[in-house]
Amino acid sequence: MGFAITLVALLVALALAWRFLGSYLVAVYDGRVRWLSFLEKPLYRVLGVDPTVEQTWPRYTAALLVFSAVAILITYGLLRLQGHLPLNPQHLPGVSPALAWNTSVSFVTNTNWQNYAGETTMSYLSQMSALTVQMFVSASVGLAIAVALIRGFSRRESSTIGNFWVDLTRGVIYVLMPIAAVFTVLFVAQGAIQTLAGPAHIHDALNGARQVIPRGPVASQEVIKQLGTNGGGFFNANGAHPFENPTGLTNILSVLLLLAIPVALTYVFGRMVGSVRQGLAVLSAMALLFGAWLAFTTTAEMGRNPAVAAAGLPHQPSGNMEGKETRFGAASSALYNIASTQTSTGSVDSANDSYTPIGGMGLLTGMMLGEVSPGGVGSGLYTILLFAIIAVFIGGLMVGRTPEYLGKKIQSREVKLAALGVLVMPIVVVVMTGIAVAVPAGRSAIENHGPHGFTEILYAFTSQANNNGSAFAGLSANTPFYNIAGGIAMLLGRFAVMIPVLALAGTLAAKGIVPASAGTFRTDTPLFIGLLVGVILIVGGLTFFPAVALGPIAEQLAHGRFYP
Amino acid sequence: MLLHIRRSILASLAFLVLCGLAYPLVETGIAQAAFPYQANGSLRPNGSTLIGQRFSGPDWFHGRPGAYNPMASGPTNLGPRSAVLERHVAARIAQWRRLGVRPTSGLVTSSGSGLDPDISPRSAYAQVGMVARARKIPPVALRRLVASEVHGRQLGFLGSPYVNVLQLNEAVARLVSSHAYSRS
Numbered sequence: 001m002g003f004a005i006t007l008v009a010l011l012v013a014l015a016l017a018w019r020f021l022g023s024y025l026v027a028v029y030d031g032r033v034r035w036l037s038f039l040e041k042p043l044y045r046v047l048g049v050d051p052t053v054e055q056t057w058p059r060y061t062a063a064l065l066v067f068s069a070v071a072i073l074i075t076y077g078l079l080r081l082q083g084h085l086p087l088n089p090q091h092l093p094g095v096s097p098a099l100a101w102n103t104s105v106s107f108v109t110n111t112n113w114q115n116y117a118g119e120t121t122m123s124y125l126s127q128m129s130a131l132t133v134q135m136f137v138s139a140s141v142g143l144a145i146a147v148a149l150i151r152g153f154s155r156r157e158s159s160t161i162g163n164f165w166v167d168l169t170r171g172v173i174y175v176l177m178p179i180a181a182v183f184t185v186l187f188v189a190q191g192a193i194q195t196l197a198g199p200a201h202i203h204d205a206l207n208g209a210r211q212v213i214p215r216g217p218v219a220s221q222e223v224i225k226q227l228g229t230n231g232g233g234f235f236n237a238n239g240a241h242p243f244e245n246p247t248g249l250t251n252i253l254s255v256l257l258l259l260a261i262p263v264a265l266t267y268v269f270g271r272m273v274g275s276v277r278q279g280l281a282v283l284s285a286m287a288l289l290f291g292a293w294l295a296f297t298t299t300a301e302m303g304r305n306p307a308v309a310a311a312g313l314p315h316q317p318s319g320n321m322e323g324k325e326t327r328f329g330a331a332s333s334a335l336y337n338i339a340s341t342q343t344s345t346g347s348v349d350s351a352n353d354s355y356t357p358i359g360g361m362g363l364l365t366g367m368m369l370g371e372v373s374p375g376g377v378g379s380g381l382y383t384i385l386l387f388a389i390i391a392v393f394i395g396g397l398m399v400g401r402t403p404e405y406l407g408k409k410i411q412s413r414e415v416k417l418a419a420l421g422v423l424v425m426p427i428v429v430v431v432m433t434g435i436a437v438a439v440p441a442g443r444s445a446i447e448n449h450g451p452h453g454f455t456e457i458l459y460a461f462t463s464q465a466n467n468n469g470s471a472f473a474g475l476s477a478n479t480p481f482y483n484i485a486g487g488i489a490m491l492l493g494r495f496a497v498m499i500p501v502l503a504l505a506g507t508l509a510a511k512g513i514v515p516a517s518a519g520t521f522r523t524d525t526p527l528f529i530g531l532l533v534g535v536i537l538i539v540g541g542l543t544f545f546p547a548v549a550l551g552p553i554a555e556q557l558a559h560g561r562f563y564p
Numbered sequence: 565m566l567l568h569i570r571r572s573i574l575a576s577l578a579f580l581v582l583c584g585l586a587y588p589l590v591e592t593g594i595a596q597a598a599f600p601y602q603a604n605g606s607l608r609p610n611g612s613t614l615i616g617q618r619f620s621g622p623d624w625f626h627g628r629p630g631a632y633n634p635m636a637s638g639p640t641n642l643g644p645r646s647a648v649l650e651r652h653v654a655a656r657i658a659q660w661r662r663l664g665v666r667p668t669s670g671l672v673t674s675s676g677s678g679l680d681p682d683i684s685p686r687s688a689y690a691q692v693g694m695v696a697r698a699r700k701i702p703p704v705a706l707r708r709l710v711a712s713e714v715h716g717r718q719l720g721f722l723g724s725p726y727v728n729v730l731q732l733n734e735a736v737a738r739l740v741s742s743h744a745y746s747r748s
Contacts, residue, residue, distance in 0.1 A: 001721075002717045002720075002721040002722070002723075002724075005720075005721035006721055006722060009721070039582070043575075043578055046574055046578060047571045047574050047575055047578075048567075048570075048571065049571065062565070062568055063568050063571070063572075066565070066568040066569055066572050067568070067571075067572040067575065067576070069572075070569065070572035070573055070576055071572075071576055074576050074580070117636070117637070117638070119634075119635060119637065120635060120636075128584050128585065128588045129580055129584035129585060130584070132583060132584055132587075132588060133579055133580050133583045133584035135583075136579065136583040137576075137579050137583070165571060165575065168575070169575075172579060172582070172583065173582075177582075177583065177587060180587070181587065181590075181591065184591045184595070185591070185594055185595065185598065185599075188591075188595040188598075188599050188602055188603050189598075189599050189602060190602070191602045191606055191614055192602070193602070193603055193604065193605050194591055194592050194595035194596070194603045195592065195595075195596065195603055195604050195605070196592060197604065200604075200605055200607055200612070202607075202610075202611045202612065202615075202617075204610045204611045204617055204730075205609070205610055206610055206619075206624070206733055206734070206737055207617060207618070207619050207620070207624060207733075209611070209617045209618055209619075209632075211611065211615065211617065211632070211633075211634055212634065212635055213605060213612060213615055213634040214634060214635060215604070215605055217588045217591070217592055219591065219595065219603075220587060220588040220591040220592070221588070235637045235677075236636070236637045236638040237637035237638045237639070237676060237677035237678060237679070240637075240638075240639070240675070240676030240677040241637050241677045241679065242614035242615060242677060242679060242680075242681060243605065243614060243615075246614055247718055247722075247723065248717065248718040248719075248722030248723020248724070249718050249719065249722050249723075251722070251723060252722055304669075305644050305649075305669075305673070306644050306645055307642070307643075307644055307645060307646055307647075307649040307650040307653065308649070308650075308653050308669060308672065308673060310650050311649075311650045311651075311652075311653035311654040311657060311672070312653075312654055312657045313653065313657060313667070313669055313672060315669075316669040317669075318668070318669055318670060318684060318686075318724075320644070321669045321670050321673045322639075322640075322642070322644075322649065322673040322674060323639040323640070323641075323673075323674065323675070323676050324673075324675065324676050325675050325676045325677060325680050325682075326628070326670060326675070326680055326682040326683055326684055326687075326724060326726045327680075327682050327723050327724060327726050328723050328724060329723060329724030332722075332723055332724070333676070348676070349676060350639075350676040351639035351640070351641055351676050353639070353641040353642070353643055354639060354640070354641065354642060354643065354644065354649075355644065356644050357644055357645070360644075447641065448641075448642065448643040448646055450645065452643040452644075452645060452646070472641075473638075473639070473641045474641035474642070474643065555643075555644075555645055558645060561645065562645050562646065562647035562650050563643075563645055563646060563647060564647050564648070
């Protein structure tokens with residue numbers, strides 16, 4: 001009952017975010033929001049950017065790529081040098097080269113895959129100035145690319161798609177910073193910590209226990225971690241740690257922060273192309289997938305854990321509690337982790353690895369659909385629009401007309417770019433998982449044997465290629481092999497998708513808009529929503545069914561078998 | 565190209581100052597001024613109410629199984645068909661039986677953080693008999709104590725009801741030292 005009310009409250013809050021955050025975002029990217037111009041204007045002056053001058057898609061892409069490369073280098077440098085830098089009360093040494101590479105790529109690509117435990121690896125300065133910064137910037141980059149693609153649809157015969165520097169700056173200053181600033185205070189009021197003091201030393205007079213409790217500027221990172229669909233926790237336990245996520249309220253606010261921008265972007269899309277119904281159609285497809293996966297995984301987690309049952313406790317009325325926190329309970333934990341895997345965030349408030357086979361399959365397959373329900377900040381919208389182009393193309397083939405989407409003729413070049421963008425992730429996942437299970441360096445890292453071990457590797461590459469960052473964490477991935485291979489997967493999953501998306505934005509913007517006629521295939525109807533969902537399911541299903549069969553499905557069917 | 569590089573470096577530095585120093589430091593200032601107790605870790609003389617501790621023996625209510633080392637937070641990551649998990653849980657069930665407790669699933673499974681400060685009300689009631697016998701307190705008095713320590717769902721619907729183990733044990737210590745139960 002409590003969980004049902006939680007879902008209703010979340011829906012109401014998301015509806016408000018869709019409408020009001022959505023129209024605010026439209027105003028931000030139209031340049032009509034100016035209340036922080038005292039920060040924005042000097043920034044343009046320093047960069048030497050004229051905010052009224054726009055870029056063609058190749059220039060926009062070049063700026064994106066150079067900026068991301070520089071961001072990786074700076075982050076890498078800060079992590080390597082942290083031993084010589086201030087705000088390091090635990091005197092932690094510099095991060096090793098392979099780990100610093102993996103981590104800097106991970107945060108710049110909005111993945112936040114973490115092959116380290118924050119409390120024993122990262123200084124406060126690294127957490128704030130290396131990692132938190134990229135959480136803002138990478139999210140703003142995602143937003144910028146989505147807005148650039150929308151401009152491609154909404155403009156006619158235009159050679160430009162916006163200015164990268166302006167879009168990047170506005171996303172950080174007007175969208176991410178103000179929301180994060182407010183929610184940080186809320187999180188602290190609930191018990192999340194925010195301090196520069198070093199670890200606390202505890203001596204309990206009752207039981208004689210002694211503890212050293214690591215601390216740090218946690219809440220400010222926690223909030224942007226969720227809002228920017230980043231996912232990188234301050235502590236190893238991520239959102240399960242009571243200092244990151246102290247109460248039932250912060251847990252549901254975390255879920256709200258995850259979903260707010262990706263959901264609101266469908267409103268932005270609808271408004272900018274001149275029909276809110278078009279945005280609603282895309283949102284409906286996202287919501288159908290999200291709802292199905294949520295129901296699936298929540299039901300599984302409210303059931304029992306087979307190993308606990310076999311050990312002599314078949315009666316588990318609280319659900320599968322291995323790896324879950326008491327204050328959240330099984331259902332709200334499943335909600336958090338589903339929201340996080342389906343927004344390419346990857347934060348966890350419970351251990352993915354200890355989910356039931358079917359629950360874990362929900363987390364894994366949710367990512368395999370390409371992170372479109374509703375997907376990461378920006379990336380969710382631009383990826384589902386790639387699927388929409390393919391859906392329109394298939395619809396066009398059925399009726400034998402040149403397909404159109406939002407008045408833009410979808411021709412060979414557009415379909416090729418969309419297919420390229422959609423296929424990058426599955427290719428990276430399948431090839432890299434194949435390599436990892438074939439070489440000893442890949443196999444030696446698994447901690448659970450049998451089908452679960454295979455799932456751990458498959459999950460790792462699915463997560464990284466989707467820029468998700470969540471982990472089936474029973475994989476000792478802080479090895480040169482996984483650090484380097486994972487870094488490559490994250491880079492391809494991010495930029496090998498963004499480049500075709502920007503190319504698409506460029507070619508679409510250059511086209512005129514054809515008026516809708518009686519023969520136009522409508523894209524704001526239930527028929528189209530069904531077609532879009534179908535295309536997403538078929539692409540994901542055909543690619544990944546064999547792999548999923550070897551992992552979670554085999555595990556679920558292995559009745560009564562347990563693995564060392 | 566050179567222009568892109570120059571702008572990238574300048575933009576990165578600007579965001580480093582804005583998002584990496586100004587934002588977290590200002591938030592730290594606000595948090596320390598407005599909520600100093602929470603911002604520093606909800607610390608009391610006996611520990612943090614948010615970071616669980618290991619209680620053992622029949623004199624105290626126990627939390628979830630685990631080492632409770634705050635320097636190594638995180639779950640066990642044992643899968644649902646792990647023979648290791650099955651063995652661990654079986655050993656914990658046997659241990660609880662020796663203490664005269666019928667364990668709940670929360671009392672034999674590890675948490676997500678490894679630092680879970682709470683147990684479910686059912687897990688607390690399950691241990692009443694054990695503590696009552698060890699401390700020679702009437703079970704009724706202890707049951708009343710547990711009931712007074714139950715935190716309901718937040719705002720009436722969020723999360724799950726729980727009992728904070730440190731607070732409950734502090735209440736037990738107070739009850740013992742005041743001998744309030746002998747009059748009941």
